[in-house]
Amino acid sequence: MRNKNSIRPIRTSYMMKYSRFLLLLLLGLSAFTFTSAQEVVNDHMFHGLPEAKNFSDFDSKGFLINQKRTFIVSAGMEYARVPHQLWRERLLQLKRGGFNCIEIYTIWNYHEPVEGKFEFSGDQNLDQFLALVKELGLYAIVRVGPYYCAEWDQGGYPTWLRFKPGLRVREDNAEFEKYVDRFFDRLLPIVMKHQITKGGSVILIQLENEHPKGWGTDMPNGYFKHLQSKSLAMGMEVPYFFSGLHHANDPAGKGKLDDSKRPNPWFSTEFWSVWYSQYGAKPTDASLYDRRTWKIIAHGGNGYNFYMAHGGSNFGYTNNDEDAASYDYGAAVGQAGDLRPLYFTFKRAGYFARSFQEILENSTDASTAYQYLTQDTVLKISARKSDAGTLIFLDNPAEKQLTKTFTVKGLPPFTINLLSGEIHPIVHQFKLNDKVALNWGLSRIYGVVKQQHTTTILVEANAGNPIYLNFMTTVKAIVKSAVNAGDLKVKGKNVTLNTVFKPKGQPSHYLFKTDDQLIRILVLDKAAADKTWIADETEKEAIVTGVSYLGETKLSSTGFQAAATFPIAATRDTCTMLYLEEGLKKMTVVPVQDVKIDTLLHLTPWENKDAAIFASSDLAHGKWVSSENPLQMGEDGNLTNSAWYRTKFNAAVAGNYTLQSDGGDRATVFVDGKLVTNWKIRSGELTLVLKKGMHNLAFFTAHDGRDKLAAYLGPITEIDKKGLSGITLIKKGGPFISTLDKWYFSAAPDSIAIKSGPPLLDTLKAAPYKIGSDAFNLKEGYGWFQTIIKAQPGLPKLIISFKSTDENATLFINGKKVLRHEGWNIPFEYTITDTAILAHPIQLSVFIENVSNEGGIDQPVKINTIGSGTILNGWKMKDGPDIEDASASWKILAGIDSLNGPQWYRSTFNQQKIANRKLVWRVHPYGMGHGSVWINGHNLGRYPEKIGDIGMYIPEPWLKEGLNEIIIFDEDGKNPGQVKIKMETASSKITYTLQTDDIK
Incomplete structure (x- = not known):
């Protein structure tokens, strides 16, 4: 076990660690994974109070929500990055994507930007957001801080907190805890009101975030105990933990998730899907993260939270120094609400895990029992077994497709095509109801939907794939399907579907009945599976197929209605089906007229005000x-x-x-x-x-x-x-300032080497070292980093400035120890005032202790020889900027490329609403320098973007029909003549209505 103090969560490593990760992503090295998740010593959780036991609880095998085994499929979404008018839409998109939980931060400086003035209305209305989560039938995991990270300005600390004398953050510091308590006094009553024990949605709470000293149930000092006691005093009843659990871009790692010593479920609070350096989807995203998700499911994981499932925007001045306006994250649900390929892979995995949660949340490793299925040394087999049944996973880790024929005792041979990286589940002895069990499900089962007396099994297959499902019944079954009746065979109390899939434009449909219980099998190809949705917010659970995206639904005794959309550039939905418990019905698609749309909004001549x-x-x-x-x-x-x-x-x-x-x-x-x-x-x-x-x-x-x-x-x-x-x-x-760039490195065997002092620098024997590179090959280690500073005769003082060392550093001047520094990403400096030392060349030696991952001097080291000067x-x-206090009035802008310093610019444009069109517009600040953009008084955030020419997303509710105003503050005074407002086709949608009047 590693010392807990060595834990350094990788998502926070935005310097050389992040750049190396990004490089590997760009190179397509999909096998690369962070190891920090495996380094977190304590991934335990605190049980809730006795009041929570029947609502949110856990044991070593899994989660129990409302006393039911529940696999948590959680979506990271920040309400702070989404206008409140869009909250419901985004939450419903996530629910439709198979998620049953939303994980959020409650960012401090978002709610207390000005000291003592708390903001919990409008876009900051946390109470309304959590109520919406509950209304949509979702759970919530709330991360209350007080630190958040999140690529957010100061990690969430209010700016005013910087200037409190004696304050030290994230430590047992009375001054810091005083302000945390004041914030918690306003924040926590809202969170606690929405706990599941109070009829709300909150099932788990995280205190702090990615703290370098304490995760899980670890409380190394009084600061952690203070957060715990404060939260309990404020009414925390549900289970909770510190800092996070298993943060990584491949949390399952090598797939060894079972741990007999762990008293709680395995859960990842930050499964990093893609990264904040990306907008949109890359071709490899879906398959890469699909595999990483299935590894969790196949190896005993009990849930995960995708960070981010929906990224959003950094409106105003909320971005940190790594981002600008976009926090798209390459997420499953895009910044503007578009659904990426990743969304549909997450949807499949989520539906499957929740369909078989009775197994996954109470299972043991049964892999050994099923190794007989294949002799192939490439193919890997794992299995999870519980009283509810068994799931067997066939894993193809190879870079090419595998086609394998399996022979299960008592069954005919079955051939499966496994794509590169695919993990294929087989279902064995899973009880569907009190009369029917799925004995063997060899085909790809997408999900199982319980509709009172009807159980629907969704199967995904490609054209020509064999389909094999074998059922055991307690009473004789009767085949009900007329069209495909011949494919279902009944022999005693055994029902078998054994056929080859031939897509026919709509799902292949099979039915059999045992007394009052109906089993329905729908077989779909991948495209049809993408267009299949489960709606359970109505009084009757409904399955809808043939729809690009299913929005709000309404079911009454007389009919079913739904709002639906498809991308503006996609083929229109035409053949849609509704499956209720009573049967199926073809739905009517209300026609949508074709309309020619200008993809560019016309801007009136720009006006200027001198800033x-x-x-x-x-x-x-x-x-x-x-x-x-x-x-x-x-x-x-x-x-x-x-x-x-x-x-x-x-x-x-x-x-x-x-x-x-x-x-x-x-x-x-x-x-x-x-x-x-x-x-x-x-x-x-x-x-x-x-x-x-x-x-x-x-x-x-x-x-x-x-x-x-x-x-x-x-x-x-x-x-x-x-x-x-x-x-x-x-x-x-x-x-007077220069950078020390000629460094040399010598490895040290252990920490004791520091006692002997630094070696004499021999540039022929020591290895040249480049600042920012990893000297330790991603491992713990020790070493000497050395350079020579030129003599500075007559200089009264010389300042040596370090921006960051990775990690702990001890400085030596000419072999003498002068300073000890602990931590990474923390600037420090040392000043030499001895003129005798300055008169000769100086050997600077830095002994670094690297406790995990990369290590070295990760930022440039500078020396300052200014000595003294005039203060x-x-x-x-x-x-x-404040547009109101500029005394000059607006003037029509003359054709000047660049004006004298920062400038304000203003223009207007007309935006007409078009029936059945939901158009997404982006401001492209072509030709501009640095600055911000306002649309009708709403600050879109900062430009230029750091992730390419994507434009600045204008949330639809911030636009008005008719005349709209755009204001730009450009810090460099660049001319806005090239600025454009363009439609984003990938995010724009056609809306339409689905309906049927007869649901019987």
């Missing part, structure tokens, strides 16, 4: 905040991503001056009211050419999102600062 007026030398400061030193962006309560700074400086002589400041990310620099340059603040310094005399300096600063602070513990005031910050120095000459003070600061 760079705050650089003017004679500007009155008005509401600007004054401070001796520049404040971090947000320290004044600013919730946007930009700010203005102004001060004055006297240049004693003309020449080049170097300015240094903490902060980030970018600045547009004005001297005496004139734009002179753009500055990447994170580069550390800026050179200005100044004339002798007094100068007005103005900086418009902006950032691309704050770090999500993954795995970070401690104070957050100095981490990932934005804007200008801290002591700002200016000095004649420069540059600029007397600063003024102002929020931005």
Whole structure:
């Protein structure tokens, strides 16, 4: 077992770990998998209070919801990333996709962006969201934080939290816990109200998220105990756990999920389906994640949560520094509600797992008993057995199709074609009702639907595939099907369907009856299976086939109605069937007229308002905040991503001056009211050419999102600062910052090697090392990283800055230990002030202890030789952007490519609603720099996107029929003449109505 402190969840590793993962995805290395899920020592859960036992409970074999064995097929969806008008639609899409549960974060800075002002209405109405989950018959897993990660601004921490003296996040820190408690006082009553014990949907609660020290039931310190006691005091009754369970892109790993020591079910709270670097679907996604899902089902898993099943959008300024407006995630349900191939593979697996949950949630490994089925060394066989029956899984891990003939004792030979990577389930001795058991189901069973006295078995097959189902009955069966009656054979108390599948445009339909119990078999090809839906929100469970997507349904004593859609570019649905307990009925598709649609919205001539007026030398400061030193962006309560700074400086002589400041990310620099340059603040310094005399300096600063602070513990005031910050120095000459890029690596046998001190650097024997590369081959290890810093004679001080080491680092200067640093993704620095040391070349040695996965120095190391300089003070600061406080009025934009600094732009467009069309529009900010877009006052988020030219999704409820307004704030002042609003064909749909008046 690994020490729990070595656990580092991979989804939080967004530096070299993520880039390596992305590279492998791009190369198509589908066998690659993270191992962190297997490294989590404790994947246990706390039982709920006694009040919850009959509602949400578990044992070592599986979950029990309302005292029924339940396989949890959960969909990750963030209500914070979806307008509330679309919640029901997205939730129904997930339910139709075979999911029975929704997992959410309750992001802190989404609900308390301003200190003490809590927002739980509109898009933040958690109470309404959880009520919708319940209304649709779904369960909920709620992850209450207070840390979330989620590729969200600061991982969910409110900006105001950064500036609380003495506060240390995610530790047993009274100041931090005080604010957590205040948030929980408002949040938890909503969550607890919706627990299943209170008639709601919440079956599980997660405290914290991906904490580097405690997962499952591990509570290594008082901080964890505080979260537990607070939540229990606030009425938590259902089962709960800390941080997460089995996070990985292939959680089943090598398939060894059984653990006799685990007192609870195996569950993955983050099964990473695709990644946040992707929009849309790649050809390999569906097959890759299909296999990884079936591995969980086949090897004893009791549930999973796809992160994300629906990604959504980062509206406003909610994105972190890895994203922009899109959080599509390449998910099963796309950002705009389109259904990807992944959706249908997830649907199959979900329907199957839930159909056979009586086995899967109470099973033991029975693989040994069924190895006789094949002598093939490539094909793998596993099995799960319980009192409810047995599931046998045929696994083809090869890169080519396998065709195998199996002979089961007492049955005729049966041939199965297994696609590359496919896991094929065989059902054995599964009780369908009190009179019929499925003795052998050798064909691909898609799902089993119980409709009171009718049980429907959905079978998927390709044309020409053999179909074999064998049933045992307690009474004599009667074949009821007329068309295909000859394919069903009854012999005593044995019923067999043994045929070859020949698609006929609608499902092949077989029926037999035992007393009052009816067994219905529907055989469909893959395309038809994709268009088959189970609707159980009506008073009678219904099966509908032939529909691209089935929306809301209504069943009454006189008829059945349903809203349905198909992609605008797809073939229309024509032949649809309804299967109720009483029988089947062909449904009427209400006709939809063809309409020519312009795929481009016409924009009126752009208007402009100057946002760079705050650089003017004679500007009155008005509401600007004054401070001796520049404040971090947000320290004044600013919730946007930009700010203005102004001060004055006297240049004693003309020449080049170097300015240094903490902060980030970018600045547009004005001297005496004139734009002179753009500055990447994170580069550390800026050179200005100044004339002798007094100068007005103005900086418009902006950032691309704050770090999500993954795995970070401690104070957050100095981490990932934005804007200008801290002591700002200016000095004649420069540059003064350089990067140490000539490194060498020597492996160390163990941690004891540090006691002997660093070896003398021998560049002939040591291996050259490139910053950001893995020195430890994805394993634990120790090693020396060394370089030489040139002599700096006469320099009073030299600063060595590390952005991140992976993981723990000990620094040595000329063989002497000077600093010990623990943790990954945490900046630190060391200052040398001994002039005698600085007068000669310096050997810098870093001893790194890598505790898991990749390791090394994962970010550039810089030295700063500025020494001393003039500290600029007397600063003024102002929020931005705020369209209302720009004094200039709107003017028609002249044909200028780039204006003088940040600018506002405005245009209008007409959008006419077209009957039976649900059109998706995207703003493509062609030719623009960095900025944000508003549609009718709604902030779509940040551009440019980091995942290609996808455009910025405009949620349909934010558009009006008729005249609409678009406003763009471009930080670089680029001309919007190339901006377009285009229709996204893949997400746009045709809506229609299905109906039948006679349901008997």
